[in-house]
Amino acid sequence: MSSRMLAYLLAILGLFAALCPAQATEKPLPQIKDTKISKAQLDLELTPLRVAELEKLSEAWVAELEKLVQTISEKEIAALTAEGEAKDALTKEIAELSSEKTKLIDRVRIVLAAWTEKGGDPKEQEMYVGMVSGINLDATDTGALWIYLKTWIVSDAGGIRWGLNILFAFLTVIFFKIVSKLGGHAVDKGLNRARKTPELLRGFLVNTVRKVTMFVGYVIALSFLEVDIGPFLAAMGAAGFIIGFALQGTLSNFASGVLILLYRPYDIGNFVTLAGVSGSVESMTLVSTTVKTPDNQILIVPNSKIWGEVITNVTGSSTRRVDLVFGIGYEDDIAKA
Numbered sequence: 001m002s003s004r005m006l007a008y009l010l011a012i013l014g015l016f017a018a019l020c021p022a023q024a025t026e027k028p029l030p031q032i033k034d035t036k037i038s039k040a041q042l043d044l045e046l047t048p049l050r051v052a053e054l055e056k057l058s059e060a061w062v063a064e065l066e067k068l069v070q071t072i073s074e075k076e077i078a079a080l081t082a083e084g085e086a087k088d089a090l091t092k093e094i095a096e097l098s099s100e101k102t103k104l105i106d107r108v109r110i111v112l113a114a115w116t117e118k119g120g121d122p123k124e125q126e127m128y129v130g131m132v133s134g135i136n137l138d139a140t141d142t143g144a145l146w147i148y149l150k151t152w153i154v155s156d157a158g159g160i161r162w163g164l165n166i167l168f169a170f171l172t173v174i175f176f177k178i179v180s181k182l183g184g185h186a187v188d189k190g191l192n193r194a195r196k197t198p199e200l201l202r203g204f205l206v207n208t209v210r211k212v213t214m215f216v217g218y219v220i221a222l223s224f225l226e227v228d229i230g231p232f233l234a235a236m237g238a239a240g241f242i243i244g245f246a247l248q249g250t251l252s253n254f255a256s257g258v259l260i261l262l263y264r265p266y267d268i269g270n271f272v273t274l275a276g277v278s279g280s281v282e283s284m285t286l287v288s289t290t291v292k293t294p295d296n297q298i299l300i301v302p303n304s305k306i307w308g309e310v311i312t313n314v315t316g317s318s319t320r321r322v323d324l325v326f327g328i329g330y331e332d333d334i335a336k337a
Contacts, residue, residue, distance in 0.1 A: 042107055046114040054115040061108045062125050068104060069132045072097045088147055095151035099158055105129055169221040176217025184210040201261050203268075204286065256307035257286035265311045273312035275305040 046054065072094060079090040108129055112122040153159035184206045191202040222229055266272045268281050272291070279293035289306060291299045 036103075037107065039106065039110055042110055043114070046111060049114070049118075051115065051118050051120050054111065054118060055120055058108075058111050058115050058120070058122055058125055061104075061111050062128060065101070065104050065108055065129070065132065068097065068101050072101065091147045092151050095147070095155070095158075099151075099155040101132075102158070102161075105133055165224050165226060169224040172221045172224060173217055176213055176220070180210040180213035180217070183213055201264070203284075204261055252304040253287045253302050256303035257284070257288075259307055260284070260289075260303060261286075266313045269315075271314040273310075273314070275301050275309050277301055 046057075049057065075090055075094045075097065079087055079094065082090055108125075112125055112129070115122050151158075155161075187209050188202060188206045191205065219229055260266075266274075266281055268283065270281050271279070272281055274289065274291060277291050277293070277299050279291040279297075279299065282290040282292045282298070284290065284303075286303070288300045288302050291301055293299060
């Protein structure tokens with residue numbers, strides 16, 4: 001072949017390479033074999049990945065988990081027939097491998113969650129992870145149980161981890177307990193400065209702030225205990241619908257209580273006639289109103305009964321007509337009446 005033909009051939013090959021689009025290099029997947037990779041780092045590495053890449057990564061993580069589960073299973077089978085020091089060594093090794101499995105499962109779930117958020121369907125992988133999450137121990141073998149327990153307690157994926165989780169959950173509840181009291185006190189103090197705020201509304205708002213704050217605290221505490229609060233909140237919503245349907249009368253009282261708080265036909269300490277009952281208003285909730293009669297009887301009247309009938313507030317006006325011994329007149333100060 002002449003040098004001229006070789007030059008022509010090289011030129012054609014160069015032109016062909018220039019016209020053809022360069023093949024995209026496959027993006028390297030995040031590290032899958034080292035369980036020491038932090039959860040935060042793994043989560044950041046998963047952020048730019050697409051569904052197809054997350055699917056491959058999920059399969060890789062699950063494959064690593066499968067290998068580890070297979071190794072643990074082999075050790076457990078060997079421990080069934082082992083005796084003495086050999087069995088103790090196998091039990092300790094199984095406990096250590098189980099801790100590694102816990103770390104690996106944590107990271108597998110992060111990958112599966114990222115895949116789910118971007119439109120993937122990891123039901124099969126999630127089912128497998130759930131099936132291999134537990135441990136297999138012979139409850140009758142106290143020696144093996146004690147060795148496993150000692151190894152689990154000092155493991156950063158076992159006793160140390162759950163000890164910190166319980167501590168953080170406890171401190172969270174204590175913190176939100178203090179916050180709820182401070183928040184309720186702040187709301188009460190703020191409403192006290194507003195002179196027109198009724199006692200019923202003030203008590204309702206203070207109680208609501210405290211209970212909502214504690215509810216948030218309990219939810220955060222559950223998350224520290226590694227409880228998936230998503231299904232929990234969904235179940236609460238479904239249960240609320242069912243309970244609401246079953247307690248229609250209570251909801252009617254609740255709605256009436258809200259209207260009473262908004263329109264303020266009476267307040268605590270007023271002498272009123274509600275649903276045929278006369279007496280002083282002692283307290284009120286969103287469901288009922290407590291009235292103390294002149295003969296010291298305590299009556300609890302449902303709010304729906306109150307709002308649906310005539311409400312007479314005897315002390316609601318600073319001026320009222322009174323019958324005197326020597327005729328009929330008016331008395332300006334209700335306290336004097």
